[in-house]
């Protein structure tokens with residue numbers, strides 16, 4: 001895919017070069033060129049049309065000038081839906097990317113990678129020597145900031161415009177609702193592809209100075225990029241914030257249901273029913289204890305149900321348009337099992353704590369119940385993180401927490 005705006009001089013050299021010198025080196029794939037021109041006034045389109053007469057694997061998509069992202073999104077839809085491409089390559093027309101690097105990207109895909117980045121910031125990569133210090137600093141620190149905010153440390157070049165993407169991954173990105181339709185579109189696609197668990201590979205490229213024509217990069221592209229990376233970070237963090245908030249509401253629901261079951265007399269009614277049954281090892285004759293226990297059980301299950309519903313329809317609702325790995329009922333059962341696990345952990349932690357320290361621990365000359373002191377760290381450091389991981393990886397499993405381990409560089 002080659003987006004063009006006033007690239008006549010470049011595209012007239014680029015297309016024959018790709019056809020005559022580059023594509024013959026890629027024997028095992030059927031290569032196509034898709035030029036996305038935004039009605040350039042300089043006659044880029046006519047130049048492309050000339051080449052189309054000569055080579056049938058060149059395609060031209062025309063559109064209004066609405067930003068680089070817009071042109072690419074159009075091209076990606078066309079490549080996926082009309083050309084049924086297995087992979088797409090983002091590539092500039094202006095010879096800043098060496099067309100002879102294309103076979104190296106394709107070779108990396110053939111080795112099994114899903115997302116291959118032509119990287120200027122790994123060993124062997126390079127940015128134009130001619131660039132002023134100001135431009136070098138902006139490019140390098142821009143990439144570094146994006147890596148830090150998006151936690152994509154394993155990727156060194158976040159803003160490279162030269163990359164290969166398997167369409168099996170690209171199809172899962174919601175291209176029509178990207179935050180930016182300009183230059184920063186690429187940051188979001190990269191982030192989402194990484195979250196989807198793509199196998200990522202960076203290969204070094206030398207980024208040359210533009211050969212002819214003018215750059216279309218605008219100064220407000222910097223603000224656009226900042227907006228994209230911070231919006232993405234906030235979106236991802238929203239999930240943790242919502243998860244913690246739901247946990248808090250669950251506690252309130254638990255107390256309300258527990259108390260109302262006990263205070264309305266429902267618990268004592270059920271306790272009387274239960275006590276008419278004779279269990280072999282259980283003394284269920286103590287109505288007070290049994291009804292309190294029943295109330296607590298109702299409260300706990302009410303909290304489990306309400307937490308499940310809030311998490312399903314709110315905390316993790318951004319995963320709904322993606323393929324869920326399990327249906328609603330299975331998710332509900334898994335959630336209950338995960339909750340039982342939390343109860344088991346807390347039971348065991350309290351048991352262990354009391355065995356080790358006795359029923360009370362004296363702290364600042366106060367005697368405090370061990371069970372309370374043990375529960376705080378257990379819940380904060382064990383139960384909450386564990387639940388969050390279980391929810392993401394086993395219950396609402398779609399795309400989260402699947403990144404980085406499969407990401408490699410060099």
Ligand SMILES: Nc1nc2c(ncn2[C@@H]2O[C@H](COP(=O)(O)OP(=O)(O)O)[C@@H](O)[C@H]2O)c(=O)[nH]1
Pocket residue numbers: 002003004005006007036037038065066067068071091092093094096210214215216217
């Ligand atoms: N169709 C289209 N192509 C664009 C647009 N902006 C930039 N391009 C093309 O995208 C490629 C990279 O743009 P360029 O101006 O060189 O960006 P720079 O390398 O960051 O200065 C070139 O092939 C441009 O012609 C746009 O708004 N629409």
Ligand SMILES: [Mg+2]
Pocket residue numbers: 092094096210215
């Ligand atoms: Mg350029």
